[in-house]
Amino acid sequence: MQTIETPLLPKANKSMDDIETKVDELLSKMSLEEKVGQMRIVHAQIGVELGEDGQLVLSDHFKEQVKHGIAGIKNPGEHDSPETAARINNLLQKYLVENSLHGIPGMFVTESYNGVDATGTTDFSRPINMAASWNPELVQQVWDKVGREARARGMHMCHSPEADLIRDPRFGRMSEAFGEDTHLVKEMVVAAVKGVQGDYEGLSSTHIGAVTKHFAGYGQVEGGRNFASVQISERDLIDQILPPFKAAVQEAKTLGIMASHGDLNGIACHANKDLLTGILRDEWGFNGYTVSDANDIGRLFFFMNVAENEDHAALLGLEAGMNVDLYNEDCYVRLPRLARENPSLIPLIDKAAGNVLRTKFILGLFDNPYTDEAAASLISRAEDSLELALELDLDSLILLKNENNTLPISSTKPQKIALVGPLLKENTLSQFQEVAGESIEFLAEKGFALTNGDPNYPDLLTADECAPGMEKAVAAAAEADACILFVGGDEFTSKEAFFAFAIGDRASIDPVGEQVELFKRIKNLGKPVIVVLKHRRTLSINAFAADADAILDAWDPGEQGDRAIAMTLFGQSVPSGKLPATLPRTIGQLPFHYSQKKINYKKGYMFIENGPLYPFGYGLSYSSFEYANLTLSASEIDTEQSLTASITLSNTGKFTAKETVQLYIQDTHGSVIRPAKELKAFAKVQLEAGESQIVTFEITPEMLACTGADMVRKVEPGTFVVQIGGSSEDTMNASFLVK
Structure with missing residues (x-):
């Protein structure tokens, strides 16, 4: 059986200037077909397996799809043990490198809803459980293990986490995301991306890149139905839907972004240049790659009917800023011909292929495209990973x-x-x-x-x-x-x-x-x-x-x-x-998320008790907690100032226990109708029986800002109410004035 030599020491991260130079040099040598090859991902199901003799077996169809190179392969070795998967992926990578004129490796991609979606990995709880823990530090530790287990078996990217807000429980994918609230989802997504990417430092050796999805608004599908339309006002999009994605890009440095299956008020996300280029790249500075959800560039034609044919669909996706076509074999494969007919497309192709190549350099794949087969089984399901899985289940x-x-x-x-x-x-x-x-x-x-x-x-x-x-x-x-x-x-x-x-x-x-x-x-x-x-x-x-x-x-x-x-x-x-x-x-x-506009609570319904059965942020303990002495550091501030809010939390029960202290802000008057309240910060605190602790939060201008009637996001003068407590409905309140 052939063994592929794999260096065990991680490579040092290259500077971005060095990487950009290498990307430009490589692009200058590549044909149109090779560049477009870097804009497609195919699934291993079309013909990747290990033969009885331990050698790689590839179908003719697979070979045809990757003959000009490929951005990546989805789920190779997913049904095999970590060690066998590592071998398959090494052999597959060797085939891609040796059959590329320029030695370009592929990215192997997985899913990670509750751990690596593959045989022999640690089965963690789902993202909705992670959100229920209200413990971003623990969540980051879990995703750190996910990144390590995935890289050990030869994977490089995961189509996770989800940054969608889920406010309609009819939607079957609710457990894949982190709940209904913008701030809670943002904190969890940042923790997940940082964890799986090894806080970015691990990307060249020990961890994998995140593809944050579904950009944007997919959790708001009408009727809670997959593939349905999405109706979100521009203001709600800015204030509620986009912040978790923005944080994934700017705080956590996610390597990838996946577009939404859906639309935004009639504009298909996969053909939305304002979204994929204007907001994502021009405003936020994203320099990773964008990838379609499965077959969705083709669906611009045969499902959404915003393209007249596959050629048109490919052009819409390319011009909007969609870099990689996932699975579909009918759209981006047309780009070499389309670019020869219209050379103005070549710079767009260069940019898209360059985004993928840059990611491969960041992942260290040109220096070391292989994984250590012997280490795969040692890293997967290690004792500390199993202990962490238990800790997360307990905390949630x-x-x-x-x-x-x-x-x-x-x-x-x-x-x-x-x-x-x-x-x-x-x-x-x-x-x-x-x-x-x-x-x-x-x-x-x-x-x-x-x-x-x-x-x-x-x-x-x-x-x-x-x-x-x-x-x-x-x-x-x-x-x-x-x-x-x-x-x-x-x-x-x-x-x-x-x-x-x-x-x-x-x-x-x-x-x-x-x-x-x-x-x-x-x-x-x-x-x-x-x-x-x-x-x-x-x-x-x-x-x-x-x-x-x-x-x-x-x-x-x-x-x-x-x-x-x-x-x-x-x-x-x-x-x-x-x-x-x-x-x-x-x-x-x-709709019944806690942070609806205040006017939505004016009337209830006949013949039922109004209000939730249990409110957002609710959860009991075997112990009991008392909140006291809510204090603000100032009663008046200007629009550019911060202040602090402090409260004394006491464990008045008989058990050592944890309590999540939640801070909500209510804007009493605004140029637009404001939410009843919004979560802006939280802290999970452990106290011994009889112990007390002062919990302090900084309230920044960003926490007070909203998109006003003039569509400018800013802090509007007026009265704000600080609400701190153990749930969205059980709080102590204090107010301050913004002048």
Whole structure:
């Protein structure tokens, strides 16, 4: 078996001036076909595998697609072990380099929603869980591990993280993003990009580049439906949607940006020059590469109908500033011919290809295109990565209800506990047994599944189909002293709705199937019922909220999730998660993010209790916290000044615990109608029982600014209210004047 020599020492980062010189020199030698080759990414599924003899096997179709070079390959070795993937990627890279006239390597690209999307890597929780932790430092550590595991198996970029705001839980991709709030999403995205890129310093050797997506506004698709249109005012786009992307570019230095599947008020994002060039490059100074979402340049023609044919679609994308065509074999492959017919396109092609080549130099691929095959298995799933996965799961669990101090459960008192419900996993019982010890006897009975398990078009199981399992689950609960009920949703009830096949969005946010009926039957037994929610979208859980003795919201945790849940239920960890999205009572209340315009709260609805079931930022603890002495450093400032806000936080309970102190700003009057309040800062603080700490925030002019009636973003004079507390609805308030 052939072994490719791979240097183990990282290469020093080249200066950007040196890199620009090398890019220009390389472009001057390349043909049009070779430049356009650097503007395309193909998927390894079209023909990359390892033969039984350990040698690379490539299909003729794959060879044809990369014969002039290629920007990158998506997911090579994704179903193989880290060491095997490293070998495949080394051999694949060797083929690309040796078959390129100029020795140009390829970038190998993965996804990273909950760790590297590949076999043999650490399974972390989803981004929505990360947001629920309200712990950017921990999130950066997690993405640091993701970057290291990906680079070890020979990957160089990931189409992650998402900087979208998700405010409609009908949308099946809710768990891929960091929630509803601009500031929380911004902090999480910056942490993710910095982590996966090794704070930029690791890009040449140990980490991979981030492709932040979907630029911009994709989470605002109408009706919560994938590929639907997006209607966002220019003001809301500037003030709410763009800041996480801007921070990814300017603070975290993301190497890539992926455009949105959608449009912005009728202008397709993949053909939006104002967005991709004007805002992204001219205003923000982005010098990485832009990449289409899957096949979306072609969809300018055959789906969105803003291009007359594939030639026109390719021109629209190129002229707008779209550098790389992902997957589609019908659009950018036309550019060499189009450029010969119209030489004015060549500078645009040079710029796009140059952006990709610059990224490859930053990644150190020209110096060392290979990875250390022996190290791949040592880095992947290392012990500290597994420990970090558990820490993240523990930090993200949200205690929504704890009637009569039902939790934590005593592990010293002998008792029998039933673990039941459709979200029970195969290893749930064993993980609970390991945590709880010998005093607790567990009965495990899943009862029934939610759907038939079809990954593309799942059907809900009927009441008749669920009935036998329902009886088993209720019988197990009847035999126990208490019941822990695992309900919510799974990978079949909330998911991506792919373009040509599959659905993933829902018209309702009620718990699906027979879950509420199962809860009611178990509750009628008169035993304590602890609900554990596992889900990928916000659910209207009115029945559970009304009658459960306790509710622990776990969202979609990683491989250590059930262990973390058990540790929390049995008091080995104190819950500290906070809601990253408002929890409505019904879908009819949408839109329902907490930071809507103030006038939206004038009227409620008939026949329901108004307000959220649980507000944004909400989360209980086994301990208790008291806020006191809110103090501002000034009562008046001018538009260019900052001030500080301080509050005394005291742990008045019996447990060492963490509390997330949240700072909101309300602009009482403006030239435009302002949000009811906006999160501007937060701090996660750990205190011993009886301990107090003064928490101080700086309030800067940027935190007070908005885009006014004249479409200029600035601080407008007037009164501002500072609100600090444990959720968006539980705060102490103080005001100051901006002169």
